[in-house]
Amino acid sequence: MEIVVDTHTHTLASGHAYSTIIENATAAQRKGLKLLCTTDHAPKMPGAPHYWFFHNQIVLPRFISEVGIIRGVEANTLNTEGEIDLFDESHQYLDWIMASFHEPVFKPSTEAEHTEALVNVIKSGKVDALGHLGNPNFKFNIETVLRCAKQHNVAIEVNNSSLTGRSRIGSDINCDEIVRIGKEIGVYFTTGSDAHFCEDIANLGHAVELLNKYDIDPELVITTSPSRFLNFLLLRGKKRIAEFEHWY
Incomplete structure (x- = not known):
């Protein structure tokens, strides 16, 4: 399976990443990507850029190093009501909105509360994809959430970083189950490197391997x-x- 879009990447604007968008795009071009989603953390994440950063993505050229640039964000799921830390007026400036759990923003709780939060963020209509769902700190009812995602056309991310053993340790088992059940339900999948350094852009081998495992x-x-x-x-x-x- 060939992947030509990386839908989850960070620049130094996130506060804990180390490359510029130009460096990321240059790496993307060298590695054969056609589109690159830039998805810095939304404001509630410690060190994240402020409100205007996301509005101002309109100044980004649509092509950098011959790679198409998708203006995006990795928002934080805030609570069981499914709210995210992105102002409604910001949506018009962005092409791609992911939502993820992050421990500094959403304190890990029960499976029932995680499930409720994910279902409500899907139903809000404000997010296009759910990020790194394999995190063992945020267990949820996989079938319930994925059936809701299927109904509302929200993509499920297969996060390569979660499969490397370097972050969110223990995610691999959960990711395997998510992909297995996702195939049965027929959800849309997306693939993200979750790169925080330019050389990790388009590193999606583990994600592809898992998708291929379940055909x-x-x-x-x-x-x-x-x-x-x-x-x-x-x-x-x-x-x-x-x-x-x-490309349409």
Whole structure:
């Protein structure tokens, strides 16, 4: 399975990453990506950029180093009501909104509360994908959440960093189960390196291996072509991006 879009990457603006967007795009071009989602942390994460950072992504060129730039954010799921730390007016400036649990923002709780939060963030209609769901600190009812994601066309991330053993240790077992059940339900999958340094951009080998293990249909992996990714955004109700018209 060939992946040409990395939907989860960070720049030094996140406060704990080490590369610029130009360095990330240069690495993406060298590694054969067509589209790069820049998804710095939303404001509630310690060290994250402020409110205006996300509005001002409109100044980013649509191509850097010949790689298409998708303006995005990794928002924080804040509570069981499914609220995220992104102002409603910010949405118009962004193409791609992920939501994830992070321990400094959402204190790990019970499986029932994690499940409630995920279901409500999906139902809010404000997020396009759920990030690194394998984290063992945030156990949830996988079938309940994935059926809701399927109903609302929210993608499920297979996070490569979670499968390396370097972060969110113990995620691999949960990620395996998420992909297995996700295939049965027919969810959309996305793939993210979760790169915090430019050389990790497009490092998606572990994610691809897991998707291949369960013989996931490439048509359900939205990162296998620019067209699949951009048309998924249309399915989510996003506007066409004129600069990428040749890929629709």
